[in-house]
Amino acid sequence: MAEKTMVEAIRDAMSEEMKRDERVILMGEDVEGGGVFRASEGLLGEFGPERCLNTPLAEAAIIGAAIGASLNGILPIAEMQFADFSHPAFDQIVSEAARMHYRSNGTWNVPIVIRAPYGAGIHGGPYHSQSIEAFYAHVPGLRVVCVANAYDAKGLLKSAIRDPNPVMFLEHKKAYRLSREEIPDEDYTVPIGQAAVKREGDDITLVTYGLMTHHSLSAAETVEGEDGLSVEVIDLRTVAPWDKKTVLASVEKTGKALIVYEDNLTGGFGAEVAATIAQDGFDFLDGPVTRVASPDVPLAPFAGPLEEYLLPTPEKIAAAIRDLAAY
Amino acid sequence: MVSVKDIPGTGGLTRDQLLDIYQKMVLARAVGERERMLNRLGKTPFAVTGEGQEAAQVGVAFALRPGHDWVVPYYRDIGVALTLGQTARDLLLGHLSRAEDISSGGRNMPSHFSDPKLRIVSTSACVGTQIPHAVGIALAAKLRNLDEVAATFFGDGATSTGDCHEAMNLAGVRKLPVIFVCEHNGYAISVPWEQQSAVASLAKRAEGYGFPGVSVDGNDVVAVYQAAKQAVDRARNGEGPTFIEARTYRLVPHTSDDDDTRYRSREEVEEWKKKDPLTRFAAWLEEHDVADRVALDGISEAVAQEVDEASDYAERAPVADLESALRHVYVDEEV
Numbered sequence: 001m002a003e004k005t006m007v008e009a010i011r012d013a014m015s016e017e018m019k020r021d022e023r024v025i026l027m028g029e030d031v032e033g034g035g036v037f038r039a040s041e042g043l044l045g046e047f048g049p050e051r052c053l054n055t056p057l058a059e060a061a062i063i064g065a066a067i068g069a070s071l072n073g074i075l076p077i078a079e080m081q082f083a084d085f086s087h088p089a090f091d092q093i094v095s096e097a098a099r100m101h102y103r104s105n106g107t108w109n110v111p112i113v114i115r116a117p118y119g120a121g122i123h124g125g126p127y128h129s130q131s132i133e134a135f136y137a138h139v140p141g142l143r144v145v146c147v148a149n150a151y152d153a154k155g156l157l158k159s160a161i162r163d164p165n166p167v168m169f170l171e172h173k174k175a176y177r178l179s180r181e182e183i184p185d186e187d188y189t190v191p192i193g194q195a196a197v198k199r200e201g202d203d204i205t206l207v208t209y210g211l212m213t214h215h216s217l218s219a220a221e222t223v224e225g226e227d228g229l230s231v232e233v234i235d236l237r238t239v240a241p242w243d244k245k246t247v248l249a250s251v252e253k254t255g256k257a258l259i260v261y262e263d264n265l266t267g268g269f270g271a272e273v274a275a276t277i278a279q280d281g282f283d284f285l286d287g288p289v290t291r292v293a294s295p296d297v298p299l300a301p302f303a304g305p306l307e308e309y310l311l312p313t314p315e316k317i318a319a320a321i322r323d324l325a326a327y
Numbered sequence: 328m329v330s331v332k333d334i335p336g337t338g339g340l341t342r343d344q345l346l347d348i349y350q351k352m353v354l355a356r357a358v359g360e361r362e363r364m365l366n367r368l369g370k371t372p373f374a375v376t377g378e379g380q381e382a383a384q385v386g387v388a389f390a391l392r393p394g395h396d397w398v399v400p401y402y403r404d405i406g407v408a409l410t411l412g413q414t415a416r417d418l419l420l421g422h423l424s425r426a427e428d429i430s431s432g433g434r435n436m437p438s439h440f441s442d443p444k445l446r447i448v449s450t451s452a453c454v455g456t457q458i459p460h461a462v463g464i465a466l467a468a469k470l471r472n473l474d475e476v477a478a479t480f481f482g483d484g485a486t487s488t489g490d491c492h493e494a495m496n497l498a499g500v501r502k503l504p505v506i507f508v509c510e511h512n513g514y515a516i517s518v519p520w521e522q523q524s525a526v527a528s529l530a531k532r533a534e535g536y537g538f539p540g541v542s543v544d545g546n547d548v549v550a551v552y553q554a555a556k557q558a559v560d561r562a563r564n565g566e567g568p569t570f571i572e573a574r575t576y577r578l579v580p581h582t583s584d585d586d587d588t589r590y591r592s593r594e595e596v597e598e599w600k601k602k603d604p605l606t607r608f609a610a611w612l613e614e615h616d617v618a619d620r621v622a623l624d625g626i627s628e629a630v631a632q633e634v635d636e637a638s639d640y641a642e643r644a645p646v647a648d649l650e651s652a653l654r655h656v657y658v659d660e661e662v
Contacts, residue, residue: 025470050470056500061459061493068463071448072397073471076463088489092459095451104441104449105432106655140656164658 004183007176009150010039010115013157014077016187018047021075024161025051028062028079028115036081037117037176059085063092066112067100075161076112083118083170084130097166098141113160117173118146119211119262120294120311124173125302131210131263136168137240137272143167143192144240146210148175150183152237155190163192172211195243197250201232203325205250207273208260209236212312216260219317229325239269247273248281255286258324260317265293287327292320334615338553345617348389348410348548350626352381352605355406357634358415359579362422362437366583370642371423375438377403379546379578382604383510384480385410386551387571390559391478397446397468399461399479401454402438403510403577407480411445415637426647433647454515455481455488458507462494465503465562476562478506478555484515486532487523495570499536504562506555507533507570510545512577517590533570545573546604549611578603 004012018024026040032054034041043052055062059080066076080086086093093114101109120129136144143165147153153171160167198213199220208216213235220231232250236242251257257277259270274289292312294300300307333339340348359376366374377384384406391398393411400407405418417429421440424433430441430449441449448464450457461479468475485491486509498505509529513520526532533540539561543554551573558569576599580587587596612618 056493056496058493058497060490061462061497064456064459064490064494065463065466065497068399068448068460068465068477069467069470070463071460072464072467072475074467091453091456092490095453096456096460099451100449101658102655103431103435103439103451104443104655105428105430105434106658107429107441107443108449109658111658143657 001182001184003180004150005177005180006147006150006153006171007037007039009154009183010157010171011041011043013154014040015043015046017158017161018043018051023073023075024077025053025074026077026079027053027055027066029055029057029081031079035079037173040079059089060092063089063097063114067092067097067110070110070112071108077161078112078114080114080116082128083116083132084127086114086116086132093136093142093166093168094139098139101165102141109164110166111164113167113169115169115171117176118170119172119174120300120307121174121211123302123304123307124300126298126300129300131299133170133239134263134267134269137269141166142240143238144170145192145238146170146172147237148172148210148213150181152190152196154183155188156192156237159189159192162189167192174211175214178214190237192238193241193243194237195246196235196237197232197246198235199231199233201230201254203230203254204232204256204258204321205247205254206231206233206258206260206321207236207247208233209239210262212260212262215312215314216317218314219321222314222318223321227322227325229321231321242273244276244280247277251277251281252284255284256324257281257285257289258292258320259290260292260312262294262312264296264299265291266296268293287324290320290324292317334617337549338556340549340552342617345612346626348385348552349608349612349623350630351385351406351410352548352608353627353630354409354415354633355381355385356605357630358405358409358418361419361634361638363579363583365422365638371437373437374422374583375402375436376579377405377577379599379603380510380512380575381406382548382551382608383508383545383573383575386548387478387480387508387555387573389552390555391476394445396475397448397461397464397477399448399450399457399464399477400440401450401457401481401485402452403482404440404480405438408440408442408447411447413440413442413445413447415634416640417442419637419641420644423641423644424646425641425644427644432651455485455490457481458485458491459494461505462498462503465498465505466501468504469501474563476504476506476559478508480508480510482515483509483511483513483520483523483529484518486529495536495568498568499538502567504565505568506558506562507568509570509572511572511574514577514590516581516585529572530570538568538570540570540572542572542574545575546602546607548604548608576602
């Protein structure tokens with residue numbers, strides 16, 4: 001066991017997979033130099049310029065070429081420097097990668113991983129802070145992973161690399177160096193589509209993912225100490241597919257559901273979770289399915305106080321827990 | 328006549344190869360015409376074909392190694408698909424969106440060619456998005472030290488897309504074994520070339536990406552083949568990409584839903600009909616004593632019969648089971 005930050009765990013996952021399978025390559029802007037978050041630190045030295053390769057600054061070509069390479073025996077990890085900059089490749093991801101298998105009647109498939117740092121809270125302004133998971137969770141043919149801790153990041157990235165489908169692998173950038181965690185020395189994977197119950201509880205089910213898992217756990221601790229409330233916190237970890245079973249089983253137990261996500265409220269992924277609980281868990285509910293999210297404002301302003309004002313915080317989440325508990 | 332000897336001025340083509348090229352062109356024309364006829368008869372909702380562009384398509388495809396080299400085509404490339412080894416039956420099954428359709432089982436629109444065994448890659452209807460795929464395929468070939476070449480085909484409108492620029496730039500930087508083939512027919516649906524680009528010849532653009540661009544008479548199949556052969560040799564020898572601008576004309580509307588009388592004068596179309604690549608090549612074959620009129624007519628008759636049979640077969644073939652529409656969203660959900 002060794003203590004690792006999330007970004008180190010991601011680096012290790014890539015390195016180990018590149019060692020395990022020579023078809024795996026990393027391509028993107030600045031990856032040869034280690035990348036702006038240092039996620040590919042050392043990979044050039046370890047694997048050479050044929051397997052860790054810089055591309056021109058052209059996101060559609062990065063994804064488009066990764067798609068092509070994947071059709072010809074390569075397993076590319078395509079790095080988007082920031083999730084915000086992946087939009088020029090939206091067409092390649094949605095119309096090409098996601099639809100290739102379906103439109104060819106199952107005869108072609110696109111085993112690529114698209115890694116992208118996403119999320120706010122680092123003074124990134126409106127173009128280094130976006131949450132993009134809802135766009136892609138909407139698209140059949142894609143898998144969408146949202147990680148914010150080292151253990152899950154490593155295990156899920158390995159699963160993503162081994163998955164025969166295109167995977168959007170979203171790494172919350174504020175979690176890159178948030179903490180260190182014990183990581184097993186031996187090879188392990190975390191399955192795509194399986195939530196983690198991070199904290200057990202009886203009064204309220206709190207469904208979240210990404211950085212909000214950390215805030216939600218902190219809020220749950222606060223309300224337990226101050227109000228005696230027992231909150232079950234579920235980290236979805238992947239939003240496509242997402243673990244309905246774990247969520248519904250928890251709501252059946254608690255009777256109340258709070259969904260916390262960092263993205264804008266309207267059409268955010270939490271809306272899908274809410275709709276599913278409302279429809280499939282209606283008989284379990286003792287209160288309104290409630291959401292805490294960012295207001296419908298472009299995220300996020302550069303000025304620190306403005307950014308914090310908009311984003312869900314442990315305090316806002318704790319307040320929502322108390323309101324729902326009192327219902 | 329001797330079949331093994333090169334015919335002078337053809338870049339090494341034999342009599343049999345020249346007749347094979349002619350047969351593919353005639354077959355491509357006949358398949359396109361049949362598809363538009365089936366549409367007019369109300370048997371299919373949509374047709375998109377490439378009559379007039381056969382020389383550009385067959386000439387390039389003939390320079391490739393079928394099943395070894397990769398092709399990422401666009402929706403007019405009936406001639407490419409046939410030259411690589413697809414049959415009239417394959418294409419008509421696709422046109423009629425039957426279950427047996429190898430390209431998509433009736434999921435993609437007609438003329439969205441795909442055939443894994445022939446390394447013809449499935450494409451979308453989004454213009455230009457296939458170009459980076461060919462570059463990625465070529466990147467993989469280079470990383471894996473394979474002598475495979477990727478060829479991608481597109482119209483002149485596609486050259487305005489960001490994907491085209493990004494892909495050609497990446498191919499130039501990495502010196503990849505890829506051939507960019509623009510079937511320049513002068514129109515992106517109704518938009519004429521003058522409104523698409525301020526530059527008369529597209530071939531010039533290649534210079535900006537660091538590789539050669541050639542402009543060729545796209546209705547002269549021998550000239551197209553020679554340009555393609557050079558490009559394929561360059562790519563296979565590790566010398567990098569080539570851009571080929573094949574100047575041609577589509578003799579038919581953009582699709583069955585298009586009325587080209589709105590934007591093209593009939594005089595213009597008639598002028599281009601005089602340069603029809605099929606009649607030109609037939610005349611060339613006769614002039615060069617490769618075949619006489621009787622032999623060429625024989626090819627046309629055999630093609631007509633092949634297309635009739637393929638069309639009948641495809642019309643009788645069933646559409647896929649309804650529940651199958653839910654399948655193949657993800658790989659691991661295969662039954």
